[in-house]
Amino acid sequence: MAEQEYLMGNEAMGRGAIEAGVKVVAGYPGTPASEVLEYVSKYPDVHAEWCINEKVALEICMGASLCNVRSMAVMKHNGTNVALDFMMHLNYTGVRGGLVLISGDDPAGISSQNEEDSRIITRLDAHLPVFDPWCPQEAKDMVKAAFDLSEEMELCFVVRPVARVCHGRSMVSLEEIKKGGESHFEDDRSRFIMSALMEVKDGAALNRPVVRHRWLNQKQAVLAKVMEESPFNHIEDGEGKIGLVACGIGYAFVKEAEKILGKKFPVLKLGTLPLPRNKVLQFAKKMDRLVVYEDSEAVVEGILKQLFYDEGLKVEVVGRSGFLPSEGELSATIAVKSLVELYPELEKKMPATVPLEMKVPIRTRTQCVGCQYRGLLHALKLTARKYKGVVTGDIGCYDAGSFPPLELQSTIYCMGSSIPMASGIAHSGYDRPVFAIIGDSTFFHNGVLGLLNAIHSGVDLVAIVCDNRTTAMTGFQPHPGSEINVRGEPAPAIDVARLATAAGATSARVVNPYDIPQCKEALEKAVKEKGVSVIVATMPCYLVARRTGELGFTPRKVVLDEERCNGCKICVTFFGCPAIHFSEGKATIDYGTCVECGMCVEVCKRGAITWS
Amino acid sequence: MELNILIAGVGGQGNLFASSILAEYVLKKGYKVFAVETIGAAQRGGSVVSHLRISDAEIYSPLILAGKVDILMGFETIEMLRNFELLAGDGIYLLNDYKEPTVLCNMEMDAYPSDEEIRAALKKSGKKGYIIKATECARKIGGSLLTNVVMVGALCQVSSPFDSQEVKQVLAGKSPARAKEQNLQAFDAGGSLIQEAMRKA
Structure with missing residues (x-):
């Protein structure tokens, strides 16, 4: 028996990349995918890097791929949006060294601002091949297969695990670690210059984007053949004419439902996009109806309807477009309920649940006890109330200031939107002060662009940067303002206040967020200034500081x-x-x-x- | 054999350590394990739920089905109550009598249920279970962070396949040197607490 280890899905994917000989791994922290990069960073021969944002991470990986070495970009679904611009060019150029993009999705938005399905942008938009694992072992196998196929097909491969796969823990087989390739670079401007440029292709003058788009489209036929043979798709025979199409984590829930209900259904297990067309047709032809279990949008359901329309195949397809819930995450409980609806005689097998006869209070998120931002938020709330100002918010721990009891920030969207939104409020002619509050990692990720834009636009606003030297929300990963890298080695830290000053901010005051009077004073001064005033509230995150002893206060009863x-x-x-x-x-x-x-x-x- | 354990608590109570001790033990015994935690925003005082599924056959879903939880461990009172509906008909609960008020309860916008209400609702449910003061006990030994170990110690007295002495060895192996002695003490204390609760019941 192969050696096995009890690993979480993210670690299993990291292990898969290591076994595949990955050499460069770049990403931006985000639940549910963060531990992938942390895992690979333990291998000294790998360059592992937390980057400023996901687009930069993917660009770094492509640079490595150009040199024929294997690279992997790691991010959560929101981050894949940030990387999309580069992805929409990388898909046309293709890759050299195997390049795998891990995009962790969070159905139900347990740790996210939305519950987006990143198969849509990676597959339907960028036309990249996507693997959708159902368990940690398959996630590892898919990462390994993706590296080989990526190199063979010259395409970036996407692995899209959902949070339950990322965070699931089970025994995973370990295999031999392959040695990574050596870096060598060769020019090929016909591929790697993506620009509007006329060239002669097949006897006709064509613009470069059209030529490369054609290349990507032609790859699809080859991909279809590969997926037909893929071990990640299979058919299981069963009773009845209702076929269960189990995609990704949907397979886990369908199989669990079979166990509970004591019935073997016909199952088409799918883990790849594009779909294995012939396998799908072979399965569908024997069925009257297909139920598609997938997280979280009706992606495969839509593709099946399209395919059956083209084939003139009369088979009903239902799933997350209505028969199953269209929002939230799938579960075995949902799978069981849906099957009982289709087979009412199975109802007696459904586990009974007895609701507790009492009202249980909800638990909203708040700042930790000891968090320095509670002091800063308090001072900001006093100032904003005094001047009847508006506070725009951003992504990070301090966002809890928008919930009761603080109810301070009026907006939260995506990484970096606080300062531009504050600018828009001010430019609209709003005659009260406008404040934007943003964390340090979020500031570097995207917020800095909004700040530079605000300064250049001549807007009057106060931007408060919550600088706790780490990406606390996702588990204390370093960022460009941190003095260490992912391995804890010293790294040059970028000073937010100096950066703001250099960019032309009216002022850049550094305050201790535990010191409420000092924060109030800085805010009072800033609010009376013209232009963009920056306040940097600097203190290591309390949860880190209590371990390292760098507390921002002297503990006293x-x-x-x-x-x-x-x-x-x-x-x-x-x-x-x-x-x-x-x-x-x-x-x-x-x-x-x-x-x-x-x-x-x-x-x-x-x-x-x-x-x- | 299938055993589904759900641990419900709040961020910082060490669900993951408790789950990993139990997982390591049953893996050594040759069982299959599939576990999952809700992590992320939980660090900021939110609810944390760990699912631990143990079986001698293949396990597919990392999440335990509603009505299939065999043992519901509540590290915090309302977090257990929140998940109570998931408990199987013959499942048992193991509650740490510890209350972490919510923000809204502190603001008096919500009411944290009283002991009387809780006991009445639990009694009415007809489910079997035990209530122990694990956090209080942990604080006496060395700090509330030991709550998870006290609870694991208690669990080992009420559920197979856990053998207290063997699980204790796993705990010793997984404990950092500085915490080992207190962990072992907390584990034994959990066992005594539950035995006392069982005698009273």
Whole structure:
């Protein structure tokens, strides 16, 4: 038996790349895919790099591929959008060294701002081949196969795991590690110059984009043949004329449903795009109806309808366009319910559930106890209220400031949109101050462009950069403002305040986010200035600092004087530290969770909270 | 044999460590394991749910089906209640009597259910289960971070195929040197707590 290890899906994909001899791995952190790059960074022969954003990561990988070495770009679905511009050219040029793009999707948006299905942009838009794994072992096998095929077909291959595959843990077989190739570069301007340029092709004058688009289209026929033979697609016989098309994680849920219901259904297991056309037709011809289980859009369902229309095949196809829920993530429970709907006699096999007869409060996200941003957000809230200003938000931990009790930021979209949106509000003629709040990693990712644009446009706004030296939201990955790289080795850190100053910001004040009066003072000054005023709130993330000892405060016990507390609740309903509870008209400190940052001493206007 | 364990808690309670000790033990015993956590935003005080599926046959879904949870471990009270519906008819719950108020509860916009309400609802459900003060016990030993180990110690007394002495060895092997002694102490304390709860029940 081959050696096995208990790995999470992301680690399994990292291992797959290592076994395939990958040499350059670049990405941007994002749940659910972050651990892939962290895993490969443990191998010293691999260049592993957290990049400024996903587009840069994919471009780095293509550079390596040009030199005939294997490379892998790692990102989450939102990031794949950022990389799309480059992808829409890389698909035309093709690759040299195997290039695999891992795009982790998050159906149900458990850790995301949307629940986009990145098969749409990678397959239907860029026409790249896509593998959709159902479990960690298959995810690893797909990454390995993708490297070989990428090189053979000269195309970037996409592996699109959903979060449950990325985070799933099971035993995974380990195989031999292949040695990566040596770097050598050869020019081929006919491929790697993507520009509007007339050339003679097959006796006709054609523009370069048309020539390369034709090349990509011609590749599809070869791809179709490869997918026909792929081990990632297969047919399972079963009872009845309703065929279950199980795509990616859908296979896990369909197989589980078979176990629960004690019935073997006809199953077409699919893991590739393009689809294995002949296999699909062979299966579909025996069926009256197909139910497509896929996360999270009706992608395969649509392709099947198109194929059957072209083939004149009368078979009903249902799935996530209506028969199954069109939003949220698929589950075995959904699969079982759908099959009981089709086979009512199976209802008795459905596991019974008994709802608990009580209302359970929801749990909203908030800043951690001890988070420095609670102080900064408090100061910003006081200032924004005073001037009736608007605060635009961005992606990162500090986004919890938009939820109760802070309810500070008025917008959250995607990485880097805070400063441009604030500019738009100001340019619309809005006559109150506008603030944009953005994290450090998000600032480098895309926010810096919005800042430069704002400065050049002559807008008046205050941009606050929450600089905790790490990408805290996704698990403390370094970014260009960090003093270390993914391996913890020293790296040049880019200083946000100096960068803003060099770009022509009116001011760039560095504050300690734990120091509420200092933050308030900086905001008061900035709000009265013309142009773009930048405030950089600098302090290592509390969760990191408590380990390294670089705390931004001197821990000291705080005490609450019950006599002085008048029950105004500013500490819980305005400031909102989870270590302060409220009962019977008085605040109390929960010493089990309090970390003694003492910011509440400043917040309590009655002087009821004091240092002990 | 199939055993589905669901661990419900809040960010920072160490679901993953608990799940990985149990997984390592059953893998050594030759069972198949498929596990998954909800991770990400959970770090910021959100709900964390770990699914741990153990079987001697192939496991397909990393998520446990509604109505198929054999053991529901609640590291935090309302997080367990939130997932209670997933419990199988003959499943048992194991609740740490510890309450982490939500932001909305602190603001008095929501009410954290009272002990009376909780006990009444649990009783009405007809499900078998035990309530132990694992966090209180963990704090006495060395800190609330040991809650997960206390709970694992308790679990090993109520469910096969876990053998307390053998799981304890796995725990010792997986513990960093500085935490080993306290972990082992917390594990034993969990076993004593549940035995006491069983005697009372």
